[in-house]
Amino acid sequence: MVPATTVDDVTVIVTESLSKRYPRVTALDRLTVDIGPGVTGLVGANGAGKSTLIKLLLGLAPASEGSAAVLGLDVATEGGAIRERVGYMPEHDCLPPDVSATEFVVHMARMSGLPPTAARERTADTLRHVGLYEERYRPIGGYSTGMKQRVKLAQALVHDPQLVFLDEPTNGLDPVGRDEMLGLIRRVYTEFGISVLVTSHLLGELERTCDHVVVIDGGKLLRSSATDDFTQLTASLAVEVTDTDEHPDGTEALRAALARAGVAVTTAVPGSQGTAPAAHLLYVEATGEETYDLLRDTVADLGLGLVRMEQRRHRISEVFQSDEASRSGGGSRSDGVSRSDDVSRSDDAASAPGARAAHTGAPARPAAPATTAHRAPKDGGAPDAA
């Protein structure tokens, strides 16, 4: 696959007070954000306005208010030029069942203006890249959900865009399929230099894939930060030890010894209520070098093997959980629902590692943390939080 033109050191997407109002609902509400090159996650519950933002950025629907530019092109007047340079993977199933992946992707390449030979070559390259080369002549109707998602990704990449919009590409995939798709998405940028805007209702799944995360709720910006800012190092150390004949439960032996030494130890992931503790992991509050020394000596005195001792990172969801906990006095939510990775559907929350499903019927929404918008609105005020 021929690498795309890399977009370096430019703002890939800029929106300024962008709004979209339908008769009964405001889908986007004065959204102001800058997005640079790389892989950016756009996270929000169902109905948060993610698909609407993509449609506006592609110039497929007019904004009610405000402005936006993609690759320096105005969405209001240069939609055609934007769509030449941008690939789009829609959320919903939109594939013809009776044609093969090759026929479909060649057709999409021709629609994008590629000559017949180039269209066939690019199709073969792109299908190989997404892992569909062997099955490329089979009708799409017989494909699994994961294969269909790959066809949708291939057609978004076939015309060698500078940027792709991927709307919920992991929808309907099992955990293995999700991981594979997220790996593919990461490689779209690292191998081909194509910047990515990928939407998801799962906060957690994007932290491994994205350089930057934008969180929206009710059409408003909640937060826009580098992923590292969300997942900065915490003061706690994750410690894992082996069991021995003398201490069949090494973790418990270490916990008891540390407690006797007056060290704060927990088996639950700090700051994440409702998250199941990982087996054989202790979290120790680190107060300085002496904590490392004490841990090493205690493990040695007990005769245990030290498997790992590492400073742990916040998970993105914890940023929202801890804020919510502090707003409700440190306890759980008044409705009894704890935050999870999933900012939307309870069925997916149940499948997210360590997540507890919300069963209120209403979508669980992230609380607004102290907003650190990537770019403050021009009036200098903080963007509205829902």
Ligand SMILES: Nc1ncnc2c1ncn2[C@@H]1O[C@H](COP(=O)(O)OP(=O)(O)OP(=O)(O)O)[C@@H](O)[C@H]1O
């Ligand atoms: N054409 C439309 N007419 C009226 N309302 C719409 C239209 N498109 C979207 N909406 C409404 O705008 C809001 C935002 O929808 P949008 O599809 O952008 O959300 P989303 O974050 O992409 O969620 P999902 O993942 O469920 O699609 C929703 O309340 C939706 O019902």
